[in-house]
Every structure is written in C-alpha cells, then in structure tokens.
Amino acid sequence: MNIVRIIAIIIFTPLVGGLITGVDRIISARLQGRQGPPLLQPFYDVLKLTEKESIEVNSMHRFFVYVSLVFVVFTTLILLSGGDILLAIFALTLGSVFFVLGGYASNSPYNTIGSERELLQIMSYEPMVLLTCIGLYYAEHSFFIRDIVSAEKPSILYLPGVFIGLVFVLTFKLRKSPFDLSMSHHGHQEIVKGITTEYSGKDLAVIEVTHWYEVIISLTLVYVFFATAAPISHVFAVIACLVVYLFEIIVDNGSARVKWQQALKSAWVVTAIMGTVNLLILSYF
Amino acid sequence: MDGIKKSPWILHYDGTSCNGCDIEVLACLTPLYDVERFGMINTGNPKHADVFLITGSVNEQNIPVVKQLYEQMPDPKVVIAVGICATSGGIFAECYNVAGGVDKVIPVDVYVPGCAARPESIIDGVVKGLEILGEKKKKAGKKQ
C-alpha cells in the first residue's frame, strides 16, 4: 500500500461520509415535511466549529477525542486497504473506548451518563460485529477483506441471518433512534448532548469528523457482504449500502429512543437468533 | 468563507417568560418555518451554541444562571433577546424580583420585540445576529 493511497483514503473518506450525513439530514427533513438544510451543511458545521473558540473543563478530556480519531482513521485504513477485518474491529473498539474515556474524563454528569450509555451500546453491538467477522471467515475462509471481496459468490448468500443482525446493530454505530442513547444527532436529548456535552470548537469538530469515518466503516461492513470478483457486483454493493442507510434513516425517524434495558436485550437476542443460528447452520454444511 | 454564518446553533433559555415566546421559538423549528434551512439547530447546550436566545425577563433567581450559561459559550457569540419582556422587562419590569431586560446582566446584540414575538421576526432577529456574529469573528481575527 503506497503513501498516495493512504492519503487518498484519509482525505476522501470523511468527504464521502460528510456528504452522506448531508443527504441524511435532507432526507430526514423531508420525512418530517420540512425542506431541510443544504447538502453541504455538515461541512459548514465543521468549518464553523474549527473557527470557533475551543473551551474546556479540564486539560485532559480533549486528548482522548484526538486519540479516538487517530484509531478510527487507522481502522478505516485497514478496512479500505483490504486488511484484516477482525483487527480493524479491534482497532475500532480501541477508538470507541478512548471516546468513552474522554466522556468520563470531563467529569460532567451529562458526559458521564453519556459515556456509560456509550459503553452499554458497545457491549450491545460488539457480539454481533464479532460474529459478522467470524461469519465472513466461515464463508470465505479468510479474515482479509481483499480475499472476501474477491470471492466467487457474495457472502450474503451464506450469511443472510448475520447480515440482518448486522443491519440491526448498525443502528447503534450510526447513532440512530431507537438506539441513540449516548448522543443523538437530533436537537434535544434527555441528557443534553450526552457524551459530547462538554466539548466545543475544534474538539467537537473532531468528533463530527470521527463520526463521518465511522459511517464509512459501518457501510464498508455492509459492502463486503455483496462484493465479489465480478466488477458488476461492486455496483450492487454500493446500492446495498445506500439501501441500508436509507432504511436506517427511516427507522431513525419512525421510532422513539428505547430504554437501555431494551437496547441491550434486543441487540443480544437478535444476535443470538440471527447470528448464532446462521453460523450453526453454516458450520454443519 | 464564513462558516459561522451558515451554521448558527442556538441555545434557548427561558427566563421569567409566560411561555408565549417559547412556543413561538419552537414554532420556528416546525415544517412551516423550518429554520434548519439556514443550518440552525436548537442544541440546548451552551458549549455547542453560537446564539444565546433568551425569552422573558431576568429575575434575581436566574441572574447567575444566565451569566454562567453566557460564560460557558465559546466565542464568538451573540445574545438575542426575544419578546418585549427580554428586551426591557415588559409588564413585569416593576415586579419586586425582576431585574429588567436581559441587557441588565449580559450584553445583548439583537432585540426582537413583540408579545409574543412572531416566528418571522425571531428568524429575522437571528439572521441579523448572524451579521453581528460575522463582524465579531472578524474583529477577533484582527486582534490576534
């Protein structure tokens, strides 16, 4: 992997992620009968945040946000350069844990509750994400994305259950209702802005950009289910990503935030049913 | 480019308001007015906000609160007083516990009169506030 490619991934991923977020905001507005912001609104927001003053409550908490960004970028690099999917997930988890620690470090009530909820969310989606990697390994006998996407048949044929489970838990990762407990993209939340409450200016901009990367990471996981050696399949894979994202937007607008008990239970039960049954069947054939 | 003019995030604080103006502020978010067209978001968090939108007068109880929220907002920031109570105290001005308009406590940049202020005028006020926000940013840039 050469330097040019690394730089291209680092630059273009957030651009695409930001655009998707912009589309997301427009579609959400239309679903609510509004016109919505311009397409480039997420970029305006981030631009504004970088221009603003950055205040802080102590000198530690921003450190974690930057480290989190570094590891999320690292994850994106591994994924998009065809690396080991399991390693990528571990790196992503590391990034998420740093994000959570940042919330704790600010020692604010709202941030702390947000952090705890974020941890709960990680615990809820982690089994399914791991099972996704395991399922892909079962289907294609490799953890490497470059092998998975150059298989003869798309993995979705072997792993329909795992795919459904993954789409279910992506709601956590994309911070969409009903599972946006730790921080929401919508105006108000019962815990103010959750885990991001105490961040401002550049730090908040970094959090936004991190989220753009995470959007792409999530959609990459969807992508690998459809891509094969045939070039046309990549078109289908992109369409599948868009459909999944549209589905998540509709769910986001159509449902209320659930309590943490329901979030944990439903995620683990769906994982148990969809992921486990799929894997068991796969292992017997 | 002036990012700040394209994405004003609002902190809405309700002082000694009768809730009339608050209803109108929230009405701005509805499909009919849809302020998100201008990138406005009601954040409810001073640390994320650029525009401090206050309805109702300030009283002895909430003076420190208003001051603290103002302090917690990152620069540059503007304060918009919405409704006649926020601009001058309105009919409550003579009450024993009311300090008066918001400008008694923190500097106000835009006054939006009305009882209650109409959504159109609130939006107008915010847009005016954005101009001031842009100027403040330029000034801050020159100082540095």
Add this chain to the structure above:
Amino acid sequence: MVAITVFLLFPMVAALAIFLVKHDAARSMLVRISAVITALLTLVVVGIFFKDGIRMACPWEEEIDLIIVAVEVIIAAYIITLGIRNKKYVISILSFLQTAAILVFEFGFKEGITVQTAIVFDKLTAIMALVIGLVGSLICIYAVGYMKDYHNHHKEYKERKSFFFSILFLFLSAMFGIVLSNNLVWMYFCWEITTLCSFLLIGYTQTEEAKNNSLRALLINLGGGVAFAAAIIFIGMYYHTLELSVLTQKNPDAVIMIPVFLLSIAALTKSAQLPFSSWLLGAMVAPTPTSALLHSATMVKAGVYLIIRLAPLLGPTSVGRVVTFGGGVTFLACSLMAISQSDGKKILAYSTLANLGLIVICASAGTQESLWAAILLIIFHAVSKSLLFISVGSAEHQIGNRNVENMDLLMGVSSKLAFYMMIGIAGMFLAPFGMLVSKWVAMKALIDSDNVIIVIILAYGSAATLFYWAKWMGKLVSKVNMGHKNHHELSLDEELPITILAVLVVISCFTFPLVSRYALEPYLTEVYKSTALIPIETSDIKLMLCMLSMLILLPISFIPIYKNDKRRKVPIYMAGENTGDNQTFYGAMGVKQKVEMRNWYMEDFFGAHKLTFLSNALCTAILVVGVILLIGGLA
C-alpha cells in the same frame, strides 16, 4: 542437574531461613534478597537449558520417593486432624482417601514401574518457570512493603509475617516442582503442597471468614487431589508408567480417556473453573500478595498447565469437548458476573476465572493454533493480572478501600499508581495488548476446529469483558486535574514491583512475535510433529506493533500541543447551576448539592446471585455428560 536442583530447592531453603528469622528488618532484607536470587536463578536456569531443553532421570529416585511419601503422610495427618477439629469431616475423609490410595499404590503395586525421565525441561517449562520465577519473586518483594502497611491498617490481626513469607517461598518451590516434574507422583506431591500452602495463606488473618474460606479452598482442592491420585493409580496399573510424557503420546482411545478425565478434573479444580470456582472467590479475604500470587502467576496456572500438557489427548475427543464447554461456560458466566461487582478484588477474581476459562478453552481445543493462544494467554494474563492485583492492594492502602467507585480519587492521590493500573487494565482487554492478541488467535483456531458455539460464547464474553474493564478505567480518569491536595508516597518495595510489572506488560506485547518464534513454534512443532507457524499474518503483526507504538507515542506528541494551546477554562455544564467548583450545584432553595456519579452494575441482568447457581448447574451437567460419555465410550 546441579542448576536445576539448586533452582528447585533454593526457595525452600529461603522459606526455612525466613521462618527462623524473627527480627523484622533483617527478615525483610532476607525476603528481598531471596526473591532477587530466585529471579536470577530462574533466568540462569532458563538461559542454560532453553535452547536444547533437558530430559533426565534422577539418581536418587528411590530416596526421593520415600521422602515424598513420608512428607505426604505428615501432611495428611495434619489435614485429617484439622478436618476433625473444625468439624469438616469431608476434608479428613478426602485427605485420608487419597493418601491411603497413594500409599497402597506406592508399596503394593509400584514394583516394576520404572521412571526413565523424571524431570523434563522443555520450552513450555521454560515459559512457565519464567512466569513463576519472575512474577512470583516480584510479588514477594511487593509483599514486604504491603504487609508492613497491612498490619498498620489492620491492628486486629495477629502478626505472623515470617510464617507468611516463608509460605510464599515454599509455594514458589512447589510450583517449580510441578512444571519441572514429568513423574506424575512427584507432580502430585507438589500439587498437594500448593493446596496446603494456599490453605495456609488464605487463612492468614484467622478471622471466621478467612477460616471458612480457607477450609473451602482446601476441600475443593483436595477433591481435585483425589481425582489426581486416582488417575495416577489407573495410569500406573493399566499402562505401567508414571510419566506424563509417555501418557500424552498414547492414542486417544476410550480407555485412556478415564485418567485424562480425572486429571482434567484435578486441573479444573486447581484452575477454579465452574463448578469448582467458589474457593477462588473466597480466597480474596487473604492479604493481596496472596491473591496476586495464587490467582495470577502460580496456583491457578498449575491447572491450565496440566491441561496444556494433556492437550494432544483432548481436542475433538469427548473429554476434550466437555472440558472446552466447561471452560466456555465459565468464561461467559464469570465475564457477565464481573459486571455486577464493585469491589476491585472481586472484579479481578471474576475476571481471573473468566480468563482461566479462556485458557482452558484454548488448551483443550487441542489444535496447534489454539495451544499457541493458550500459552501466550498464560504469559499475558500472569503479568497483567499480577500488576492489577498488587496495584489494587496499594490503592486500598492509599484511598482506604478497594471499591472501584472510590478509585476516581486515585488519580489525585497517586497518579503514578493510577497510570500503572490503567496499563494493567489495558493489558487485559485492549487491542494491541497481549490478551487480545491471544483472544484473536483463539477465535481463529476455534473456528478452524469447528467449535462454533464456543466462538459465539467468546463473542458475548468479550463484549462483557470490555464493559467492566472500560468502566473501571473510566473511573480512574474521571477526576483528573481536580486539584487534590493529599499525596501519598508509595514505598519502594511496592513501587518497584509495580513499575517492573507495568514495563513487563508493555514489553510482553512488543515481544510476543519473538516468544512465538523461539519458544512456542519449536514447542508446538515438537508436540504435534508438524511444523507450527505463527497464526497471525506478518502484516497484521506489523499493524499491531504500529498501534502499540502509537499508543505510547501519542501522549508524548501531545505535550507540545498542550503547551502552545492555552484555553479558557469554564465550569462543567450543570444547567447553569454549577456553583463553580464542578462538584456541587445549587439545588432547591439555593442549597448546595453534591454531584455523585456511579457506574452501572446492572444487578437485574448480571447479578452474581442469579448467575452463580445457573452456571454452576450448567457446568455440573456438562461434567455429568462427560462421565456418561466416558462410560458410553468404554461400553
């Protein structure tokens, strides 16, 4: 030969010497010196024998056997009277049974069975010896500082430090014996010594609780001892051998499964797997060095060590599957139960159980890759967990208790300690650190050996693991720069081992590819007679090391940014009612209210009282199924 004898006997001699010295300062010095010598001896012995290993017979075998029998009888007599005195007759019966069986076997049936190689020192032994020798001696040094503080804090307990230290060293000696001996009778003897030592250490404070818990530990481990004795007798009478290496080279047919099952039971009790786990949880009443020694580097590792030795006979056999499932249930249940704990040592205890479960899974899955993961897990777990145990012990003395809820104070009281504790925690679950490397390989190996259900269990368990460690870490960072005033200094005896262990955690993560190349691959090649390769791709290892370097370099690279970026500090958002000190807010009627933030424990989901019975029942059922399969296999 001489080196190994000195290596084995030195801790024993040290134990005796320490027991006899009553002067406090002199004894402390003696403990420190002995610990350093033990560590050096370990390095020397490993240095000498690492390359080629050694397999040898012992010249005075008869004599040693006689001494062993004599000591066993004395121990049995002690335990039997103990059982009677405390009205725990089961203990007496178990002890009597196993000793009588061993005596009858020794004098009645042992004729004609010759042990060719009584001592085997291969790569696995080297790793175990290093873990025990280095981590163990560090804990002994730590104990010097800890026990001083301990008796300052707990005036109510009788001071029996010389007894305590000498038992620690005796323990190390016994552990060396277990990993070195190939003769099952000797191994059994050392096994029993560790049982006795753990009993004595757990009961150190002589409170009612300590006594009960120590007796429970004794009872359960004696049960394991009975299984071990039965296995020895079966192997001796049926196969006319007493060598572990001979046993493991046999074909895994139905008959050999009987002693393998019995040995596995012994190993499971020692490693405190469900349903035998209650002794380890009870052992937390002991002073912290005991917990650190018993639960990180030594006692519990003896069990998994035995399972690793037996691995070629486990794998896809019925007993192998049963042990794997037992380990799986333990891993999952204990990971979940750890969430509901707030006592630091309890969390460590549950996580120890869970990690041992993981090691048992890997070892009993029996493929090359899974064994690779198991051995690495032992190393990583030993260093990280002992670091955590001793830093929790010190934290308890610094902040007055060991509740995780109060550990937010630690950063202010002793930031160094908090930092080391965070390294330990990171070592337990975060990505570029060791435990996760092994977990990763374990997943791969388990999929390859078609253990789907276990892999799924692993996925759930890992998620729970992440939750309880991350919330602990969160507490540690949650009160940074809050301007604390009281600073405590750690004594050098405590600080030095903690620092060294923290460094070891990081080093072990950097060097695991080397460990793999020079120790694990040769060992696995030898055991499985086919070339073993490192189960992680080279590109991945590079990425991992890259991540690790990033973790170390990032804080350093932030220093200039912090220096040049002075920011306005504002109070925490509390809806405008922050009083300005970030700790309180104005409540109703202008009264100052304190903000208190607690972590989540989710008792309703993961409460120990709920899960304990369920998981114990499940594990017992699994073992019963194992017995049925065993009988079915014979018939």
